[in-house]
Amino acid sequence: MARATETGEIVRYEKEWVTQRGRAIGWITLNRPEVLNAYNVQMRDDLHEVLRAVHDDPDVAVVVLRGAGRAFCAGADLTEFGTAPSPTIARKLRFARDVWHMLRTVSCPVIASLHGHVLGGGMEMAMLCDVRIASDDTKLRLPDVRLGMIPVATASQTLPRICGLASALDLVLTARVMSAREAQAAGILAEVVPRAALDRATRRLAESLAARSSFAQCQLKAVIRMTDALSGNEARRVERHIWELSQKGEEEGSAALTRIAACFDSR
Amino acid sequence: MHIRVDQADAIWSLHCDRGSSVSDLADLDYKLQELAGEIASSELMPRAIFLRCRGPEFMVPAPTSPAELDAGYAVGARILETLGSVAVPTVAVLEGPAIGPAWSLALACDLRVGVAGARVGSTELSLGRLPYPGTVQLLTRIVGTGRCMEMLLLSKVLNTSNALRAGLLHRTFQRAATDAALRELAGALASAGPVALSYAKEAVWGGSDLPLRDGARLEASLYALLQTTADRGEGIRSFAERRPPLFVGQ
Numbered sequence: 001m002a003r004a005t006e007t008g009e010i011v012r013y014e015k016e017w018v019t020q021r022g023r024a025i026g027w028i029t030l031n032r033p034e035v036l037n038a039y040n041v042q043m044r045d046d047l048h049e050v051l052r053a054v055h056d057d058p059d060v061a062v063v064v065l066r067g068a069g070r071a072f073c074a075g076a077d078l079t080e081f082g083t084a085p086s087p088t089i090a091r092k093l094r095f096a097r098d099v100w101h102m103l104r105t106v107s108c109p110v111i112a113s114l115h116g117h118v119l120g121g122g123m124e125m126a127m128l129c130d131v132r133i134a135s136d137d138t139k140l141r142l143p144d145v146r147l148g149m150i151p152v153a154t155a156s157q158t159l160p161r162i163c164g165l166a167s168a169l170d171l172v173l174t175a176r177v178m179s180a181r182e183a184q185a186a187g188i189l190a191e192v193v194p195r196a197a198l199d200r201a202t203r204r205l206a207e208s209l210a211a212r213s214s215f216a217q218c219q220l221k222a223v224i225r226m227t228d229a230l231s232g233n234e235a236r237r238v239e240r241h242i243w244e245l246s247q248k249g250e251e252e253g254s255a256a257l258t259r260i261a262a263c264f265d266s267r
Numbered sequence: 268m269h270i271r272v273d274q275a276d277a278i279w280s281l282h283c284d285r286g287s288s289v290s291d292l293a294d295l296d297y298k299l300q301e302l303a304g305e306i307a308s309s310e311l312m313p314r315a316i317f318l319r320c321r322g323p324e325f326m327v328p329a330p331t332s333p334a335e336l337d338a339g340y341a342v343g344a345r346i347l348e349t350l351g352s353v354a355v356p357t358v359a360v361l362e363g364p365a366i367g368p369a370w371s372l373a374l375a376c377d378l379r380v381g382v383a384g385a386r387v388g389s390t391e392l393s394l395g396r397l398p399y400p401g402t403v404q405l406l407t408r409i410v411g412t413g414r415c416m417e418m419l420l421l422s423k424v425l426n427t428s429n430a431l432r433a434g435l436l437h438r439t440f441q442r443a444a445t446d447a448a449l450r451e452l453a454g455a456l457a458s459a460g461p462v463a464l465s466y467a468k469e470a471v472w473g474g475s476d477l478p479l480r481d482g483a484r485l486e487a488s489l490y491a492l493l494q495t496t497a498d499r500g501e502g503i504r505s506f507a508e509r510r511p512p513l514f515v516g517q
Contacts (some may be wrong), residue, residue, distance in 0.1 A: 022473050081503045085495035101480070145467055146515060148460030148502030152490040156470035157482035166409045166434045166473060169377045172467045173315075173356050174455045186434065231479035 011046035013053070013070070015060065017211050023061040025206045026054050033069025039121045040077035044099050051102045058254075061210040061217075063106055064202060065129055066113040067122075071243045075120025075143070077233055103128045105225065107218045107261065109209050113202040114138045114180075115195060124153035127162060130221065132188065133202055135195040138180040140188070146175045161228075163187045215250045215257075219243070226264045272302065277457040278314040281494040283320055286327050289338050295326070296346040303353045311516050314456045314464055315356040317449065318376060322363040324372060329366035329390065337398045343368055343399035350375035351401075351472070354406045354465045356456065357514070361385045366424060372383065374406060377468060380438040380452065381427050382445060386402070386437060388424035408475055410434055435470075460498040461516040468488075 012029040028050055030037040037043075054060050058126040067073050084090035103110065103125065112129035117138045124133050126140075151172065159168035163186045171178060181188045185249050193201045209217065223242050227235035242260070268291035273280040281302070281373030286292055306312050307488060320326050330336045350372065359365070359373035361381030370387050373379050381387070389406070390397045397403070398419070406415040410433055417423060430436040440448035456464065466489040493499050498514045505512035 002469060060274060078503060078506055084494075087491040090494065091487055091491040095484075100483070104479075145459035145463040146502070146512070147506055148463050148496065148498035148500075149493055150467045150470055150486065150490055152464055153485060154479070154483045154486060156467065156486045157474040157477075157479050160408070160471055160475055161479070164409055164434055165471065166379075166437065168471055169356075169468070170437045172471055173377060173459070173464060174452070176455060185432070204317065229476075229481075 009046070009266075010040075010043050011050050013050045015057070017059075018061075018207055022059055023210050023214065024057075024059045025210055026057070026060040026063040028054075028063060028065045030065075030067045030073055033067075034144045035077065036071040036074035037067040037069065037122070038074050038077035039125075040080050044097065048097055048099045048102060051106060052109075052184075053100065054105055056103070060108055061214045062206050063110045063216055064113055064206050065103075065110060065125065066202070067115070070094065071116035071122075072112075072118045072138070073122025073125060074117045075122050093096055094152070096098045100124070100128055102160055104154075104158075104260070107233040108214060109217050109221065109257070111202065111206055111209070113198060114189075115198055117141075120144060120151070121153050124151055124158070126138055127158040128153070131190050131205070132196070133191045133193070133205055134180045134183070134189050135198040136180050136192055137195050138183070138189075138192075140171075140178045140180075140183050141175065142171050145173065159188075213250075216246075218254065218257060219245065222261050222264075226261070270294060270298045271298060272298070274313070275459075276453075277314045278317060279315075280319055280451040283326070285320055285322055285324055289342055290348060292327065292339055292342045296342055298347050299346065299349045303349060304372065305409075306354050306450050311372050312355055312465065314461050315358055315453075315457060316353065317358045317360055317453070318372075318419065319360045320362065324363045325359070325361045325365040325369045326371060327367075327369045327372075329364065330368065330394060333394050333455045334397050335386060336391060339368060340399065342503075344401060347371060347375045347399055347401040347405075354466055354468070355461070356464055358452065358456075360445075361387065361436075362445065367391055368399055371402040371405075374402060376411065378437050379435065380440070380451075381430070382442045383427050383439050384442070385427055386424050387427075387430050388422065389419055390422040390424065392419060393422040421440065424468070458511065458516045461495075462496050462498055463493060463502075 012031045014027045016025045018025050054063055087088055110129040112126040112132045114134035115138055118138055123140050123142055142151055167186045180192045184192045219242050223239050226238050245256050268283055268286045270283045357376040358378045359376040364386045365373045367390050370389050391398045427439040431439050470486045470489050473485050497517045500514050
């Protein structure tokens with residue numbers, strides 16, 4: 001699926017059937033362990049391709065995003081910085097191949113399984129997932145301002161929504177390292193486990209989500225995404241409308257939900 | 268109110284005595300407006316502004332009557348807006364309690380740090396009044412609606428440990444360690460690019476009133492602008508050369 005290099009696929013994707021009812025877990029692995037899974041243009045393109053496949057696959061009930069080797073992701077590959085022809089073209093490309101929007105709008109739940117360094121773009125990727133589980137050796141950090149930059153994979157928007165403005169400002173402005181335990185207390189991580197138990201705990205979480213009603217989970221994600229920044233009255237109307245899709249039965253309801261979500265996502 | 272601004276380093280510090288009247292608050296607002304204007308019109312900007320008050324309380328004493336609150340209402344609303352308009356990060360340094368209007372001022376800053384033992388909270392409802400206009404919006408965005416309701420409706424005053432746990436304070440320290448703790452925070456902020464800090468603040472606050480997708484566009488636009496700065500090039504070069512960056516704010 002993703003392009004292979006001499007060292008293997010930069011983004012590895014495996015679909016694993018887990019239940020009798022034709023439900024699968026999609027395992028996405030960032031696979032540049034020799035550079036702590038630093039995010040480069042090829043990884044962006046491959047992730048885009050994998051996410052599109054996941055998006056279009058009704059069998060996938062839950063997706064797990066993880067990193068191979070010693071870290072989840074050490075952020076952007078700085079060797080590629082300055083290679084864009086101009087800031088205006090870089091900005092245009094950012095939205096032409098909007099992998100971040102795609103990650104946020106995967107219809108089924110997405111779990112980030114984190115360990116080691118979760119830096120910069122790596123942390124931003126994790127914030128675009130729905131649930132984050134981490135090992136106790138995880139270190140989260142947004143170092144951008146120390147390099148004269150700001151986050152660009154939406155952390156300035158996702159973090160305040162996840163942990164509130166105060167913690168978000170602290171992380172973005174001071175560029176400090178946050179430990180896994182601290183991140184759990186701030187509401188950024190749902191669960192922290194010993195390093196040796198991370199794979200087992202991630203699988204348990206993924207299987208428990210895969211065993212639940214896929215449609216209800218998609219409905220929940222859609223409600224949360226679509227009501228972002230709506231007024232209370234408008235949000236209640238959307239929530240009620242999405243709820244009423246349950247009455248149509250799963251197949252018809254899912255098709256309607258997909259159509260509605262597409263309208264919201266194209267705004 | 269005696270106000271002094273130390274502009275010698277990358278971090279500016281606004282020192283003042285505790286105010287006791289509406290005109291003291293007006294003086295503070297005037298000074299902050301002056302600083303905000305100076306930063307907006309100059310290419311050279313500080314990394315952050317620390318707001319310090321000799322005490323015993325932070326900026327203004329806890330209110331004792333509805334009349335006292337009513338008198339400060341207009342200037343209070345204005346000062347919260349002024350703090351929001353400062354283009355660089357602001358840090359409230361609580362070296363004593365911040366109750367009522369003082370807590371509103373602290374909430375309008377980007378970061379809040381305090382000495383162990385300082386208490387914080389909005390007690391205006393116990394006097395039959397709302398806190399300064401803007402406080403409710405700040406508090407809900409910082410701690411969420413549930414905790415905001417609890418704090419305001421019950422006029423809750425928190426000690427520093429609880430405020431830290433709730434995410435209302437970012438750091439606490441012993442009084443004797445105040446200077447060392449502030450030096451550490453100043454060092455962290457001073458090692459960042461000034462334009463990047465200012466844009467990071469703008470992206471977070473600006474995005475808080477937007478749908479996520481529009482916020483992402485704001486962030487991307489600010490990022491693209493930063494690509495045209497000398498600081499961004501210096502940041503990348505310094506990383507490659509494994510040395511601290513020398514940012515010039517341009």
